[in-house]
Amino acid sequence: MLLYLVAANLKMLFRNRQSIFWALLFPLIFVVVFGLFNLDETPTTKVLVVDYSRDQLSKSLVKSLDDIETLKMEEAADEAKARQDLRDGERRFLLILPQGLGEDVAAKRPVKITLIYDESSAVSAVIIGLVRRFVDGANLELADAQPLLNLESQGILSRQTGYFDFLLPGFIGLGVMTYSIIGLASNLAVWREKKIFKRLLATPLRIQTFFAAVIVSFLVLSLIQAAIILVSGMLLFDAHFYGNYFYLLVFVVFGNLVFLNLGFIVGAFAKTVSAASGLGNVVSLPMMFLSGTFFPTDTLPAFLRWLVQYLPLSPLLEGMRGIATDARPLWDFPQEMAILGVWIIVTAFIAVKVFKFR
Amino acid sequence: MATQHAEHDIVVEGLTKRFGSLEAVKDVSFAVRRGEVFGILGPNGAGKTTALECIEGLQEPTAGKTRVLGIDTAAEPWKAKERIGVQLQASAYFDYLKLREILELFGRLYAKRLSPAELLEKVGLAEKIETPVVKLSGGQQHRFAIAAALVNDPEVIFLDEPTTGLDPQARRNLWEFIQRIHGEGRTVVLTTHYMEEAQFLCQRVAIMDRGRIVALDTPERLIKGLPVPYKVRIKLAEAQPPELFKGLEAVMNVQAEADGALTLASSDAARTLPALMAWSNANGRRIDHLEVVRGNLEDVFLTITGRGLRD
Numbered sequence: 001m002l003l004y005l006v007a008a009n010l011k012m013l014f015r016n017r018q019s020i021f022w023a024l025l026f027p028l029i030f031v032v033v034f035g036l037f038n039l040d041e042t043p044t045t046k047v048l049v050v051d052y053s054r055d056q057l058s059k060s061l062v063k064s065l066d067d068i069e070t071l072k073m074e075e076a077a078d079e080a081k082a083r084q085d086l087r088d089g090e091r092r093f094l095l096i097l098p099q100g101l102g103e104d105v106a107a108k109r110p111v112k113i114t115l116i117y118d119e120s121s122a123v124s125a126v127i128i129g130l131v132r133r134f135v136d137g138a139n140l141e142l143a144d145a146q147p148l149l150n151l152e153s154q155g156i157l158s159r160q161t162g163y164f165d166f167l168l169p170g171f172i173g174l175g176v177m178t179y180s181i182i183g184l185a186s187n188l189a190v191w192r193e194k195k196i197f198k199r200l201l202a203t204p205l206r207i208q209t210f211f212a213a214v215i216v217s218f219l220v221l222s223l224i225q226a227a228i229i230l231v232s233g234m235l236l237f238d239a240h241f242y243g244n245y246f247y248l249l250v251f252v253v254f255g256n257l258v259f260l261n262l263g264f265i266v267g268a269f270a271k272t273v274s275a276a277s278g279l280g281n282v283v284s285l286p287m288m289f290l291s292g293t294f295f296p297t298d299t300l301p302a303f304l305r306w307l308v309q310y311l312p313l314s315p316l317l318e319g320m321r322g323i324a325t326d327a328r329p330l331w332d333f334p335q336e337m338a339i340l341g342v343w344i345i346v347t348a349f350i351a352v353k354v355f356k357f358r
Numbered sequence: 359m360a361t362q363h364a365e366h367d368i369v370v371e372g373l374t375k376r377f378g379s380l381e382a383v384k385d386v387s388f389a390v391r392r393g394e395v396f397g398i399l400g401p402n403g404a405g406k407t408t409a410l411e412c413i414e415g416l417q418e419p420t421a422g423k424t425r426v427l428g429i430d431t432a433a434e435p436w437k438a439k440e441r442i443g444v445q446l447q448a449s450a451y452f453d454y455l456k457l458r459e460i461l462e463l464f465g466r467l468y469a470k471r472l473s474p475a476e477l478l479e480k481v482g483l484a485e486k487i488e489t490p491v492v493k494l495s496g497g498q499q500h501r502f503a504i505a506a507a508l509v510n511d512p513e514v515i516f517l518d519e520p521t522t523g524l525d526p527q528a529r530r531n532l533w534e535f536i537q538r539i540h541g542e543g544r545t546v547v548l549t550t551h552y553m554e555e556a557q558f559l560c561q562r563v564a565i566m567d568r569g570r571i572v573a574l575d576t577p578e579r580l581i582k583g584l585p586v587p588y589k590v591r592i593k594l595a596e597a598q599p600p601e602l603f604k605g606l607e608a609v610m611n612v613q614a615e616a617d618g619a620l621t622l623a624s625s626d627a628a629r630t631l632p633a634l635m636a637w638s639n640a641n642g643r644r645i646d647h648l649e650v651v652r653g654n655l656e657d658v659f660l661t662i663t664g665r666g667l668r669d
Contacts, residue, residue, distance in 0.1 A: 001466060194451075198416065204467055
């Protein structure tokens with residue numbers, strides 16, 4: 001009986017083109033759009049150069065700076081114009097090399113190199129440090145001094161993860177949340193408007209069986225949805241998934257149950273389809289932005305950050321990211337599981353209270 | 359008690375349903391015999407649907423007893439629902455399923471079930487078995503709703519305004535199917551605000567107004583009970599004063615119409631007509647036009663409530 005209802009329900013969901021678009025295609029569009037941006041490439045900073053000496057040393061100096069990955073040296077036509085560019089905000093850095101650089105250095109006369117920078121630029125400190133280190137190194141070399149202290153920096157490549165890998169679980173959470181809340185609530189509104197609930201009430205069908213079937217079919221659909229997002233992200237854009245797929249599934253199911261309960265609650269209050277999608281958005285949009293679908297929540301004000309961690313989407317994303325990028329096991333997330341568990345129980349209780357079949 | 363109602367499929371006693379301060383159904387009692395087509399006739403808002411849904415076990419009565427096939431529908435709705443068929447007013451079905459799929463799905467909900475092909479055959483939709491419900495015309499959707507109500511081969515079938523919103527031709531067409539279903543030995547209870555429908559289909563009619571049953575009998579006897587069961591309309595070659603016909607056999611009063619015709623209200627047309635003919639022959643007055651109109655359930659409703667069914 002239950003399986004039969006689930007099959008019929010899935011058939012309906014799959015034949016409803018609009019519903020299937022929101023369920024499967026819409027999250028895919030997110031994946032593709034974000035995947036096409038190269039989010040992990042560090043932006044290069046353009047530095048204007050006014051070189052008054054134009055000798056071998058100054059040229060090699062500029063060339064060496066240009067070789068640094070994050071810097072792009074640009075020859076400026078004249079100093080006045082370059083300074084104007086800085087004031088206008090066109091460029092943020094200007095390096096001025098005085099005349100006779102090579103001769104002065106050969107004669108061991110101190111030379112003044114000027115770096116003018118925009119104080120409002122976030123990367124100023126980094127660029128100044130970079131240029132200073134370069135100049136220090138050049139000094140040592142020119143002085144023929146042997147550096148006594150050497151810093152050997154060893155980068156350990158633990159697991160290669162980038163911003164897209166951070167985003168992908170976010171998309172899964174987003175897709176599951178919006179489809180479960182808005183999709184379910186709209187479906188319920190349609191059934192209510194068409195008096196389908198009442199018609200079912202005229203049969204010996206138990207309401208609990210019907211709801212169980214609805215929940216199971218939405219769960220199945222959302223797992224397909226999550227799989228499509230994950231696989232497309234991995235195949236099309238080389239996203240990384242290091243964890244256990246079963247653990248991920250557990251989290252998706254847990255989160256989904258909360259959202260389906262919320263869908264029932266929204267469906268209880270929304271009498272029409274448009275009201276259902278409107279109210280569904282009111283519930284899901286703030287979560288989408290606050291719970292860190294696109295950005296980590298670390299930069300939120302402390303009070304908000306504290307509050308946001310208890311929204312149902314937050315522990316879901318936290319858990320999925322931990323599993324996906326750090327290959328952590330399920331038992332690493334007792335707090336997240338507990339928050340979701342409490343949400344499931346509380347929302348189920350409210351849903352049963354407020355949802356009327358007729 | 360049980361033996362007294364042995365031949366009754368439905369027994370309603372003192373049914374009352376209140377929504378807050380609104381009393382939708384007030385102390386309604388009636389019984390429906392096995393194999394009968396029973397109609398509840400009344401204007402919109404008379405409480406027909408509410409009464410029906412209480413009997414079906416869809417709503418809980420505020421007071422009173424509703425028994426269907428000997429089962430108390432308020433106490434054991436599941437048991438009753440297994441054996442009754444219900445067509446709801448303006449209820450739709452799942453848009454994205456084909457007729458066969460919907461009937462299979464609904465069939466699964468019952469212990470006893472008929473095959474989709476057999477059900478659609480009964481309502482003349484056999485060739486639409488693989489069509490989604492949204493692709494059906496209005497009349498076909500109404501017929502499908504009746505097929506869906508028959509899915510468990512019920513002994514009693516409830517039809518709530520089965521032809522509302524249909525054009526006259528589609529309505530007549532649907533009446534035939536309802537008669538056919540009744541011919542299979544099922545008890546049919548229907549609500550309607552079309553007096554022709556009640557008159558055509560029902561063996562007995564309960565007339566309902568403002569939550570109460572104001573009359574209950576066969577359409578025949580309800581009309582016979584009218585103070586004026588017949589109207590005889592005549593148009594004479596030369597106009598005559600209405601008073602002239604007041605003394606005619608069985609004539610209760612005479613009204614002059616705007617077009618010069620006269621309407622004689624008669625308690626018995628079989629006596630009025632010979633008397634009228636005799637008068638015409640004796641006085642050499644030619645009757646250009648003669649029309650005998652029988653009273654209908656609309657007149658019954660009008661006489662009892664002072665209002666029309668569509669008011």
